[in-house]
Amino acid sequence: MNWNLFLTELVAGITHGSVYALIALGYSMVYGILKLLNFAHGDVYMVGSFVGFGLVTVFGGSEALSVNVWILLFVMLFCAMLAGGLLGVMIERFAYRRLRAAPRIAPLITALGVSFFLENSAQLILGAQYQSYNSYGWHNGALWASGFTLPSGVHVGLPQVIVVVGAVVLMLGLTVFVRNSQLGKAMRATSFDREAAAMMGIDVDRVIVATFFIGSALAGAAGVFNGLVYQQVWPYMGFQAGLYAFIAAVVGGIGNLPGAVVGGLVIGLAQSFSIGYISSTFSDAIVFAVLIAVMVVRPSGLLGRAAVQKV
């Protein structure tokens, strides 16, 4: 067995999977509360990625970075999460709020419209070309040179470590928040039964806004993480990543937060192993096969409970 290939794909899969998991969390949170597939979520991720790219440029560009990498990373994450969160709140306020009582299909089509609007506005403002974080060039490649080496000579660069650790920290933070804080409890109650929660005195509007803010902030962070490891940013990046994250959320069990993380890893690994072992062009088809298999065998997702429909 070729351990080198196996470990390379494993590392790539986990890194990619962490990014998908962060995006999938936002999908799942919103779905849990509003039962809405927020197609614009992938584009919030794109905006977060561009905010990070803008900061790299502001601090001297990849070749002549004028600040410490850790400070830059902190500023990038903070700004991207803030921008993502605010964008998410605005989308909720102006596009979805009036449609809460509308037939199910209306907010879905609105979400498509928002996604399309954001993608093309980004193209108008930023141009269609690919831009690059070029984290290889930061401080003459010091970032990628550090890290550690696995047996059989697979080097894991520091950015990959940062992404995985950062994603784990954010997910743990989210878990603690949802479990213990008052707002987190209100979120769980709202996702369990919105009307009952409202009757118990929970301000449902506030909970929904908070959900959009947190979910979109995670997508913004995912955008920065993705740029850090995979370099490229472009206006339509959100569509593909959003779709994969979406499938991750469904595979794990939509509306279920640990499920989103598991789904993200499953999809990331399935994608990278099919690229490494089968075919790079048809990794989409493999992921589709995983989706169909999960939907046929376990329609509620790997960690989801069977949906009980209220009559």
Next chain:
Amino acid sequence: MSGMDGGRDINPVPARPDEAQSPRIGVDEWVASHEARRQLGRIQKELERIPRPGFYLAFAIGAAILPLVTSDGYIIRVGFDTLLYMLLALGLNIVVGYAGLLDLGYVAFYGFGAYGYAMLASPKFGLHWSTLAVIPVVIVATAILGFLVALPSRRLLGDYLAIVTLFFGQLFVTVYQNGQAMSFLGFSRQYDVTGGPNGIPAVDNWNAFGATISSLRGYFYAALVVFVIALAAVYLVDESRTGRAWKSLREDPLAAEMMGMPVNRLKLIAFAFGAAIAGLAGTLFAALNTAVFSADFDVPTLIIVYAMLILGGAGSLGGVIIGALVVNVSLEVLRTPDHATWVFYGLLFVTLLVRLRPWRVLATVLGGTIALGYAVHAISSAFWSRGVDGTASVGGWLGGGLQGWVLHPSNPQTIGNVAFVLLVLAVLWVTTLRGWWQKLALIPTLYLTAFVWENRLVVEPSITRLILVGVILIVLMNARPQGLLGSARVEIV
């Protein structure tokens, strides 16, 4: 919907003396008398007496005359494209409008039909089947494909269908884009199936009974005939038992199931029927363009077809025609900056005319905007000469007027981008205001709109059209979800 505010009072006291007699909003009786309560004008009443097929016939005759009055190839081409979009919207109407299923892989069926025609009638595989043989094969194959795609999500909620179909659409593009070297697991022999990024060129023209359609005009009539046949088929199905079952399914799947309707089978039939129409449209597309590329069947096409359906009103056949006509013609108009600018300001003016009442408000807003423009322009030419260096997007008196009113910086890209973001924020802000504050805020927003249009949007027509399609979807869904021709749904609370 069982809203919290929908419960009945414990101790009902009539608020008005006559309330006890009149039916209450949301109660069955009120819903049942909905039709009678609609206020119809006299013309509308007369129009209501014409049976619906009469309108379709009038449309078909009007469309048939078009190539006779003009010989401009461009106009006929736009007409052909519009008919093609109508056909697509017609198929999508069955899935979305009647059965209420969100099919986001719809254009993949369109592409499948186009590629199917191209494979069976081109030098690619040396097959040159007659069109009369290809069309049934393509229709059946697309219907079966639609059936298979919908199958895994048949026992699940509608949302899962959206995900599966969206991904299926994406998969379609990827596979066809990379289909020039297909190999099967374990075999090293590679087959060129779809031509990959080069597509399939030199597709045959439509031919039947020894005659071949080769002119644009011929294709226009072919598309019209196909559309009318499809429209008739959909109309008949719509009026049939299956059509009624679909609509009851859309309104309330649970109640439909209780009434003994085979819900899953009905969904699958709707899905396959819609897919078949898309496949049929694909054969026309491939034949006229004489080549197929997978990029034509990507998300933008899907969103445009959705915008047509939503604009016209999902579930309405007349809406399909109007929606496709309005959206496609507007998108075409946007291609030339000159026409686009006229249409843009015209639409803006008409919208204000309709929305701002009484006339005092309209006069204040318009006058304020014009005054603001001249003031800004005067200040700019005194202190910031670069701001007036550029030229207007349109000639003639309109261009002359705009030149002296809107700022045209000499290098407007960056400032235009900033203004675009500001404009989006300003429009959102205006929607949150009420009363006079809203009208006052409208003045700078309108001026900003003109500025962004002149300096940024009109320069990038290909992106502007897509942005506008997105805006159409968002605004319509929020303001008038039933579209232009659909009737508002009345729900029992």
